[in-house]
Structures are given as C-alpha cells and as structure tokens.
Amino acid sequence: MKTVEEIKAAIEAAIPGAGVEIQANPSVSGQHSLRLKPDRAVEVARFLRDDAELKLDFLSNVTGVDWPDKEISEKVKVTRIVTRTVDGVEQQAEETVEETRKRTEPGFLEAVYHLYSVEKKHGPVVIRMRTENRSDRVELPSLMPLWKSAEFQEREVFDLYGIVFKGHPDLRRLLMWDEFKDHPMRRDYVEPDDYEYEPTAHDEILKRAEAYKDREQGPTTA
Amino acid sequence: MDANLKIELGKQGIVATSIQELYNWGRKNSIWPMQFGLACCAIEMIATTMARYDLARFGAEVFRPSPRQADLMIISGTVTKKMAPQVVRLYNQMAEPKYVIAMGACAISGGPFKQGYNVLKGIDRYIPVDVHIPGCPPRPEALIQAFMTLQKKIDGQPLTGEGRPRHLDSGAQGEFLVPVQGEHDLEPTSNKGVWPVPITIR
Numbered sequence: 001m002k003t004v005e006e007i008k009a010a011i012e013a014a015i016p017g018a019g020v021e022i023q024a025n026p027s028v029s030g031q032h033s034l035r036l037k038p039d040r041a042v043e044v045a046r047f048l049r050d051d052a053e054l055k056l057d058f059l060s061n062v063t064g065v066d067w068p069d070k071e072i073s074e075k076v077k078v079t080r081i082v083t084r085t086v087d088g089v090e091q092q093a094e095e096t097v098e099e100t101r102k103r104t105e106p107g108f109l110e111a112v113y114h115l116y117s118v119e120k121k122h123g124p125v126v127i128r129m130r131t132e133n134r135s136d137r138v139e140l141p142s143l144m145p146l147w148k149s150a151e152f153q154e155r156e157v158f159d160l161y162g163i164v165f166k167g168h169p170d171l172r173r174l175l176m177w178d179e180f181k182d183h184p185m186r187r188d189y190v191e192p193d194d195y196e197y198e199p200t201a202h203d204e205i206l207k208r209a210e211a212y213k214d215r216e217q218g219p220t221t222a
Numbered sequence: 223m224d225a226n227l228k229i230e231l232g233k234q235g236i237v238a239t240s241i242q243e244l245y246n247w248g249r250k251n252s253i254w255p256m257q258f259g260l261a262c263c264a265i266e267m268i269a270t271t272m273a274r275y276d277l278a279r280f281g282a283e284v285f286r287p288s289p290r291q292a293d294l295m296i297i298s299g300t301v302t303k304k305m306a307p308q309v310v311r312l313y314n315q316m317a318e319p320k321y322v323i324a325m326g327a328c329a330i331s332g333g334p335f336k337q338g339y340n341v342l343k344g345i346d347r348y349i350p351v352d353v354h355i356p357g358c359p360p361r362p363e364a365l366i367q368a369f370m371t372l373q374k375k376i377d378g379q380p381l382t383g384e385g386r387p388r389h390l391d392s393g394a395q396g397e398f399l400v401p402v403q404g405e406h407d408l409e410p411t412s413n414k415g416v417w418p419v420p421i422t423i424r
C-alpha cells in the first residue's frame with residue numbers, strides 16, 4: 001500500500017487545496033494518520049473510497065478523542081528597566097528576569113476513522129477530523145453517505161463525546177437514554193453520586209461516607 | 223404434630239400433614255421462572271434448564287414469556303441504567319407470590335462494571351431480592367443451589383402472622399417505584415425501604 005505521504009500527495013493532486021495534514025505517530029508502530037479539514041472532508045473521503053489504487057471500501061472503526069483545554073506554563077526571559085538607589089544616587093539599570101507565563105490552549109474533540117480495502121486487501125488508513133472547540137462548535141461532517149457502517153458508530157461518538165455529525169440522517173443517542181445530558185467519555189465528565197458501601201473503606205471513601213452519615217440505615221434485619 | 227409419630231404413621235400408610243405444609247409443598251415445586259435474560263449469565267441459566275443440569279427436576283421447567291404467568295424473576299446479568307426501569311416494571315407486572323433471584327456479580331452489585339457510568343450497582347436498589355448468588359457467571363450448580371435455597375424459604379413461610387407471603391397479607395406492598403431516567407442518573411438512585419444505605423465500617 002501507499003505510504004501516508006504518498007496518499008497525501010495523491011489527494012493533493014486530485015483535490016487542490018484539500019489541506020490534508022499528516023499527524024505523525026511517534027510510537028514503534030508508526031501508524032501515521034491524515035488530518036482532514038472538516039469542510040473538505042467528504043470530498044477527500046470520497047476520493048479515498050473511489051480511487052482506483054486505494055479503494056478503501058470498508059470503514060472498520062469510528063472513535064472519538066477528547067482533548068481538554070491545556071494549561072501551558074512557560075518560562076520567558078524578560079528584560080526591563082529598574083530604578084535602583086545606589087549610594088543615595090538614583091540609577092537606572094537593565095535587568096533580566098525569568099517569568100512564568102501561563103496560557104491555555106483551547107481543547108477540541110476529534111473523530112478518528114479507520115479505513116480498509118477489502119478489494120485490495122490493504123489498510124488501515126487512519127483519518128481524523130477536529131472540531132473547533134469542545135463546547136458549542138462541535139460539528140463535523142458525517143461520512144455516513146460514503147460508508148453505511150458509520151451510522152451506528154457516529155451515533156455512539158455523538159452519544160459519548162458530543163460531536164454533532166452534520167448530514168447524519170438519524171443522529172440520536174445510541175447507548176444512553178434520550179433524556180441524558182452528559183457525554184460520559186469526555187475527560188471532565190463527573191459521574192453521578194450514587195453512594196455505594198465499600199467493605200474496606202479508606203481515605204477518600206471515608207470522607208464520602210461521612211457526607212451520607214444521616215442517610216445510613218444499616219441492614220433491615222437485625 | 224410430633225415428627226416421629228408422623229414417620230410411624232407413614233409406615234402404616236397414613237399421611238398426616240397440615241394445610242401449610244401441603245400449600246407450601248405445592249408452591250415450592252411449581253415455581254415458574256420468567257423467560258428473560260440480560261447478559262452472559264442468561265447463557266448459564268439456559269444451560270441450567272437443559273438436559274445436563276435439568277431444572278425440571280425442581281418443577282421449574284416452564285419458563286413463561288409473560289410476567290403475568292411467572293412466579294420467579296431471575297436477574298441474569300448486568301442491569302444497565304437504561305434497562306433498570308423496564309426490569310422494575312416487569313417485576314411490578316408479575317402476580318403475587320413473586321420471588322427474585324439476583325444471579326451473578328453484576329446483578330448483585332454491578333460486578334466488574336460497577337464503576338461504569340451506565341451500570342446499576344445491584345438490582346436490590348429497586349426491588350427486594352430473595353436469593354443472591356455470586357459468580358461471574360455462576361455455574362449452573364450455583365443457580366440450582368439458589369433454587370433450593372428459595373424452595374427452603376418458601377417452605378418455611380407461615381400462612382398467617384409475621385413473615386407470611388405477600389399475597390396473603392392485604393397490607394403488603396407488592397409494587398415498587400419505577401425509576402425515571404433523568405438528565406444525569408436514574409431518579410431516585412434507590413427505592414426507599416428496599417435498599418437501606420449500609421453503614422460504613424469506620
């Protein structure tokens with residue numbers, strides 16, 4: 001099969017301005033993936049499916065990844081002018097100080113698709129798409145018009161991560177009930193507090209049990 | 223009646239019994255379970271009914287596909303929070319007297335999926351359970367053991383007074399609140415009076 005670089009070149013030759021980027025995988029497997037621009041994704045995916053050499057006719061897996069907001073602290077050298085009093089005379093001197101600056105890198109949600117070719121017996125080719133953020137701009141184009149197997153898997157990603165797939169004909173929750181509001185696979189998901197007795201309570205659990213002290217009833221039969 | 227006298231009479235071909243014994247003997251040997259399985263424990267439940275383990279020996283071979291005709295509910299597998307309201311509703315639809323066996327680690331506590339966001343931590347939070355069997359899944363022998371335990375329990379139930387079965391007690395409550403699927407969790411998280419919040423050992 002073609003390498004990821006070759007596939008990227010083929011895409012760019014066929015679809016000008018597709019904006020495909022290679023996302024390297026630094027591990028031993030070296031399974032690099034292609035990151036598609038959401039607005040051109042359907043076009044590119046159609047090329048991957050229909051291209052005579054690739055023929056990626058089988059979508060094996062769709063999954064989501066949650067990348068939460070990242071706080072990065074950097075040490076920056078800052079030069080500033082300081083006024084000092086030396087021997088009763090005011091002097092101005094330059095001073096270089098190391099400062100720690102904090103900035104937050106906004107998080108996003110990612111959908112990952114694994115494509116294989118049954119006809120050519122090769123794969124996988126991994127493609128990814130990223131949302132703009134993880135709160136309100138969480139839309140990605142659905143690839144269900146190209147691969148029917150995306151239907152339930154995109155519904156699952158919608159359910160557990162909250163990515164809204166545009167163009168999906170039946171985007172409902174798959175595993176959780178319809179009234180459910182959260183997305184349990186997100187990193188900041190807080191699970192409901194349904195208190196459970198632990199036979200070997202310790203530290204955190206003891207603290208939690210303390211909050212439920214007035215509710216404790218013990219066994220019904222003595 | 224003296225037990226030894228009963229045996230002596232039996233040797234002479236005279237059967238002496240009481241209404242309670244006869245009534246409970248009939249009840250305990252015709253428990254009809256409800257035909258429903260939730261997860262992999264159901265496979266062991268099916269195996270229990272087949273020729274090798276043969277649950278029919280205990281009078282429980284007729285698995286009824288309707289809750290209206292069933293006496294026993296075997297919770298065989300993981301109860302998800304999505305399924306829990308349906309399980310409670312099915313239990314409510316069963317006619318008295320009704321009994322529940324919680325089969326396997328998931329049904330009694332959530333089992334290996336206990337920490338999961340979608341798994342109920344034991345069906346005994348919503349309905350009263352008569353016999354708990356541990357195991358993942360329990361072997362058919364364990365289910366048969368649970369059956370025999372339940373038979374013993376039925377046999378020991380008096381027909382009057384304290385501890386009588388619910389269908390003979392007009393004041394007893396046989397229906398339980400069906401939990402509502404809320405925005406974050408089931409509401410309520412347990413039924414009052416069914417599942418007491420246990421005391422933590424400090």
